[in-house]
Amino acid sequence: MKISKVRAVWFSATGTTEKVVLAVAGTLAERLGVPLERFCFNLPAAREEELVLGPEELAVVGVPVYAGRVPNLLLPYLRDKVKGRDAPAVALCLFGNRDYDDGLMELRNTLRDNGFRVIGAGAFVGEHAFSRTLGAGRPDGKDLALAETLAGSVADKVKSLTEISPEPVAVKGCEPVRPYYTPRDRHGNPINILKVKPVTDAEKCLGCGLCARICPMGSIEAAEVGRVTGVCIKCCACVKRCPAGAKYFDDPGYLYHQHELEEVYARRVDSEIFL
Secondary structure, eight states, rough: OOOOOOEEEOOOOOSHHHHHHHHHHHHHHHHHTTEEEEEEEESSSGGSOOEEOOOTEEEEEEOOOOOTBSOTHHHHHHHHHHSSSSSSSEEEEEHHHHHHHHHHHHHHHHHTTTTOOEEEEEEEOOOOTOOOOOTOOOOOOHHHHHHHHHHHHHHHHHHHSSSOOSSSSSSOOOSSOOOOOOOBTTOOOOOOTTTTOEEEOOTTTTOOHHHHHHOOOOOOSSSSSTOOSSSSOOOHHHHHHOOOOOOEEEOHHHHHHHHHHHTTTSSSOOOOOOO
């Protein structure tokens, strides 16, 4: 089948998803001898317009996994505005060393329902948004080598096909997808961190405004960066990318969940690909 370009499409608040998407998309573009176009939908403005891909465009779409699923505030954009007119696609998710649960299944199904023909998929480990130790350094060389393997196999598949089956590639997960993962305390009681927001150390803050500019929800006030007036999805872009280390979370439930994750899931988990 003919491919005229590869389109890399991603949400990546702290850069881990972006690394894998570009590793896969870049290798695919090179193997197929076609241009690579990049589209990042981190910011609200990028999610305002429809993204429509045709049958000669190969999409590599990547999102992080939050609580075992596609982040709920990204689903409306993916569901309503990212369309494939029989465009072949590779679905990618990044998870923070715990599990991707139904995240990859949900992304695959969303793309399928929007007219994409999903011919490959992968779940890759990245440093957890909440932590600097859980999955630290991931995706690493081994992960990126696996991403290139996935891309090479997809490229070979594309070259050999005259048409693509409407049935998407099989991936791990449950249908229907399960509820979002719920953190719990040591007594088994749910920990609700949905309304938790980062705080700012005024003595460290440089007033550069970077956190406001990169917040995926546009929730940090540019004129007063200590004010988070909108929803926070706990992507930790403001925390991890602050040049002065002035942003942090101090909510007890959030910190308990973070430390529990770091203790329970401090082991190497392998990334997985599906063809």
